[in-house]
Amino acid sequence: MSESGETVRETGTARVKRGLAEMLRGGVIMDVVTPEQAKIAEDSGAVAVMALERVPADIRRDGGVARMSDPAMIEGIQATVTIPVMAKCRIGHFAEAQVLESLGVDYIDESEVLTPADEANHVDKWAFTTPFVCGATNLGEALRRISEGACMIRSKGEAGTGNIVEAVRHLRTILGEIRRLTVTDEAELFAAAKDHRAPIELVREVAALGELPVPMFCAGGIATPADASLVMQLGAQAVFVGSGIFKSAEPAMMAKAIVEATTHYRDASIVAKVSTNLGKAMPGEEISTLDVKLAERGW
Amino acid sequence: MRAGVLALQGAFRAHSEMLDALGVETVEVRTPEDLSGVEMLFFPGGESTTMTKLVDSSGLRVPLGERIVAGMAVFATCAGLILLAREVLGGRADQEPLALLDVTVRRNAYGRQRESFEAPLTIAGISGGAFPGVFIRAPVLEETGSAVDVLATQGDHPVLVRSGAIWAATFHPELCGDLRLHQRFLDEVGGN
Numbered sequence: 001m002s003e004s005g006e007t008v009r010e011t012g013t014a015r016v017k018r019g020l021a022e023m024l025r026g027g028v029i030m031d032v033v034t035p036e037q038a039k040i041a042e043d044s045g046a047v048a049v050m051a052l053e054r055v056p057a058d059i060r061r062d063g064g065v066a067r068m069s070d071p072a073m074i075e076g077i078q079a080t081v082t083i084p085v086m087a088k089c090r091i092g093h094f095a096e097a098q099v100l101e102s103l104g105v106d107y108i109d110e111s112e113v114l115t116p117a118d119e120a121n122h123v124d125k126w127a128f129t130t131p132f133v134c135g136a137t138n139l140g141e142a143l144r145r146i147s148e149g150a151c152m153i154r155s156k157g158e159a160g161t162g163n164i165v166e167a168v169r170h171l172r173t174i175l176g177e178i179r180r181l182t183v184t185d186e187a188e189l190f191a192a193a194k195d196h197r198a199p200i201e202l203v204r205e206v207a208a209l210g211e212l213p214v215p216m217f218c219a220g221g222i223a224t225p226a227d228a229s230l231v232m233q234l235g236a237q238a239v240f241v242g243s244g245i246f247k248s249a250e251p252a253m254m255a256k257a258i259v260e261a262t263t264h265y266r267d268a269s270i271v272a273k274v275s276t277n278l279g280k281a282m283p284g285e286e287i288s289t290l291d292v293k294l295a296e297r298g299w
Numbered sequence: 300m301r302a303g304v305l306a307l308q309g310a311f312r313a314h315s316e317m318l319d320a321l322g323v324e325t326v327e328v329r330t331p332e333d334l335s336g337v338e339m340l341f342f343p344g345g346e347s348t349t350m351t352k353l354v355d356s357s358g359l360r361v362p363l364g365e366r367i368v369a370g371m372a373v374f375a376t377c378a379g380l381i382l383l384a385r386e387v388l389g390g391r392a393d394q395e396p397l398a399l400l401d402v403t404v405r406r407n408a409y410g411r412q413r414e415s416f417e418a419p420l421t422i423a424g425i426s427g428g429a430f431p432g433v434f435i436r437a438p439v440l441e442e443t444g445s446a447v448d449v450l451a452t453q454g455d456h457p458v459l460v461r462s463g464a465i466w467a468a469t470f471h472p473e474l475c476g477d478l479r480l481h482q483r484f485l486d487e488v489g490g491n
Contacts, residue, residue, distance in 0.1 A: 008418055008419070009416035009417070009418045009434075010416055010417045010418070011413065011414060011415065011416045012413070013416075013417050015417060015433050015474060015475070016412075016415040016416060016417060016433060016434070016435055019310075019415070019433055019435045019471060019474045020412055020415065020435050020436065022309075022310040022312075022313055022344070022474060023309055023310055023344050023345050023346065023377075023378070023435060023436075024309075024345075024346070025308070025309060025310060025311070025312065025345070026306065026307070026308040026309060026311070026345070027308045027309075027345070027346060027349055042348060042391070045348070045349045045352040045353065046349070047308060047345070047346040047349050048346070082348060082389065082390065082391060082406060082407065083346055083348060083349070084346075084411075084412065084436065101413065104410075104411040104412075104413060105411075106411055106412035106413075106436070107412065129413045130412060130413050131412065259349070259352075259353070260353070260356055263306075263307050263308060263329060263353055263357070264329060264330075264357075267329075267330075
């Protein structure tokens with residue numbers, strides 16, 4: 001390789017975009033609404049923060065249209081912490097995504113927690129240098145997002161409820177559908193692709209790999225260290241905690257406990273130790289009592 | 300030969316997969332008991348602030364220091380390198396590295412994720428063409444001690460160094476699908 005060849009730097013490749021998701025494995029990404037909360041999250045061992053104006057529990061309570069955060073708020077958080085900063089854009093709102101990229105956000109979450117901007121199309125994520133994470137409730141949805149360029153998939157769960165049941169349903173659905181593909185006859189993969197409404201190339205890749213081609217994290221309803229251990233044991237590779245930290249009685253303690261439980265998820269004695277005397281977790285909600293199910297957003 | 304992969308957080312699985320492909324048995328290390336069963340240790344990339352806290356809360360700081368000072372072979376990438384460094388710039392005030400590798404490293408020195416990049420590297424002792432360098436929110440080595448050998452550079456900075464049995468890279472050989480660097484490390488430290 002010549003001297004000049006060594007100075008060539010290629011940004012925005014699939015490897016560097018998916019690579020950052022690899023770096024976040026085994027970690028906890030925490031929702032924060034102020035620089036002070038971001039500091040607490042970093043102090044507690046978060047691998048990244050999600051900067052947003054209201055946590056999902058408050059979005060759910062307040063109603064109305066939920067949009068991208070004020071850039072000043074995102075920049076305030078970027079100036080406060082050294083870990084990656086993520087932010088959310090509305091489903092299909094590529095102009096919000098462009099703004100987030102121009103701010104230097106490290107990961108963009110095209111999120112059902114905000115009010116969708118397009119009822120048919122998600123953002124063309126290949127057009128961006130910044131990597132995207134998207135939610136999914138089943139394998140077909142995950143593969144459609146990957147085909148649009150998502151570099152990380154997360155379960156949707158039901159954000160803002162403190163109830164883990166939907167995230168467990170989504171994880172078990174996605175992982176069960178992957179397992180079935182691995183034992184599906186080659187000739188039956190075409191029909192499987194049609195059933196999943198997903199590209200045949202990705203269906204073949206998943207059948208061969210036995211997993212998604214990008215990391216899969218869990219989000220939606222994680223409120224305790226044991227919740228984190230549960231979803232990690234089910235097969236999530238990292239966790240997002242939204243309202244569960246700053247809606248709990250002792251956010252710093254809860255944050256640190258969820259970080260340790262995520263690392264030592266298979267060691268129940270450590271999960272027990274970090275769960276001791278944490279104070280009240282966030283109040284939860286029954287899914288059947290909800291007026292709006294955020295997980296139904298996305299196509 | 301059993302290789303440990305520090306699995307507190309980060310890209311530990313990618314290292315394990317490379318070692319599997321090279322026929323090396325791997326163990327995920329999260330506790331001092333896990334560490335006692337391995338003969339070499341891979342420090343993966345990830346978030347160095349998080350890993351530093353978990354090294355302490357898991358009780359690994361002292362046993363890690365003892366094993367490495369006693370000569371255990373170590374391969375560290377990105378955040379793993381930051382964890383081993385003598386001095387960390389651009390980190391948090393409470394981010395106390397293990398100080399086992401005589402380098403000064405600056406975190407996130409190229410910028411944010413949109414500045415993460417790939418670049419071909421020429422690595423001393425590795426033939427068969429350029430090695431794919433994957434740099435993700437990568438640090439920069441600003442100073443290296445006199446006992447530290449530089450095995451590759453990118454632009455003006457060292458990106459792969461060796462000091463005794465410690466090898467450290469600011470990039471991610473575990474993400475590029477190219478086994479040559481892991482193979483070379485194993486050859487030199489007597490793993491294969």
